[in-house]
Amino acid sequence: xLAQARIALKGQxxxxxxxxxxxxxxxxxxxxxxGTFDLITCTNALHDLLDAQAALSGLxxxxxxxxxxxxxxxxxxxxxxxGAVFAWLLRRIERNRVHAYTLGEAQSLCERVGLQVAGGRxxxxxxxxHGWVVRAYRV
Ligand SMILES: C[S@@+](CC[C@H](N)C(=O)[O-])C[C@H]1O[C@@H](n2cnc3c(N)ncnc32)[C@H](O)[C@@H]1O
Numbered sequence: 001x002l003a004q005a006r007i008a009l010k011g012q013x014x015x016x017x018x019x020x021x022x023x024x025x026x027x028x029x030x031x032x033x034x035g036t037f038d039l040i041t042c043t044n045a046l047h048d049l050l051d052a053q054a055a056l057s058g059l060x061x062x063x064x065x066x067x068x069x070x071x072x073x074x075x076x077x078x079x080x081x082x083g084a085v086f087a088w089l090l091r092r093i094e095r096n097r098v099h100a101y102t103l104g105e106a107q108s109l110c111e112r113v114g115l116q117v118a119g120g121r122x123x124x125x126x127x128x129x130h131g132w133v134v135r136a137y138r139v
Contacts (some may be wrong), residue, residue: 002017002019005017006064008031013094018031022042022045022049022055022058022059023049023050023051023054023055023058024051024054024058025054025058026054026058026060026061027033027058027061027062028054028055028056028057028058028061029055029058030058030062032062034061034062035062035063035064035065035067036062036064037062037063037064037067038063038064038066038067038068039067039068039069039070040059040062040063040067040068040069040070041069041070041071041072042069042070042071042072043072043073044072044073044074044105045099046071046073046101047073047074047094047099047100048096048098049051050097052099052101052109053109053112054110054111056069056071056109056110056113056115057113057114058101060113060114060115060138063137063138064138065138065139066137066138066139067137068135068136068137068138069110069115069133069134069135069136069137069138070134070135071091071106071110071133071134071136072131072132072133072134073100073101073106073131073132074100074125074129074130074131075100075101075102075103075122075130075131076100076101076102076105077128078102078129088120089128101132102132103120103121103122103132105133106120106132106134107120107134107136110134110136114138115136115137115138116136116137116138116139117134117135117136118135118136118137119134119135120132120133120134120135121133
């Protein structure tokens with residue numbers, strides 16, 4: 001991902017890329033001061049986080065007041081899509097422990113860590129992959 005970003009952002013003078021691991025902790029385990037960012041995006045990664053609520057709480061602290069978090073991921077499929085089939089296919093594709101959230105669950109997680117949810121939208125990618133995006137603010 002970093003190698004692709006380096007190519008895509010080539011020539012941008014203020015680009016800074018860093019490898020970091022999101023985890024629990026005051027600032028989600030990231031080496032930045034609280035209130036550093038006006039915008040944080042997290043795409044297709046929430047399902048990988050062991051403690052998503054703790055990580056989101058840390059990301060909230062990294063936002064400046066009024067700062068925005070845009071969270072996007074694939075959605076856990078719900079009935080009538082068979083849950084066991086979804087879980088089995090996901091295990092085969094991801095090959096490690098993942099937890100896929102629904103749009104509603106993602107919005108609740110944001111609210112639980114004190115973010116104000118400003119919008120959420122579900123979308124369809126294909127017959128198997130559905131996704132959602134949530135926009136939330138630190139008030
Ligand atoms: C499905 S890929 C999505 C990559 C990219 N964000 C995109 O949307 O194309 C999931 C990414 O999350 C990263 N990831 C998983 N757990 C992470 C963690 N705890 N901290 C930082 N990155 C993590 C993986 O290394 C991988 O690059």
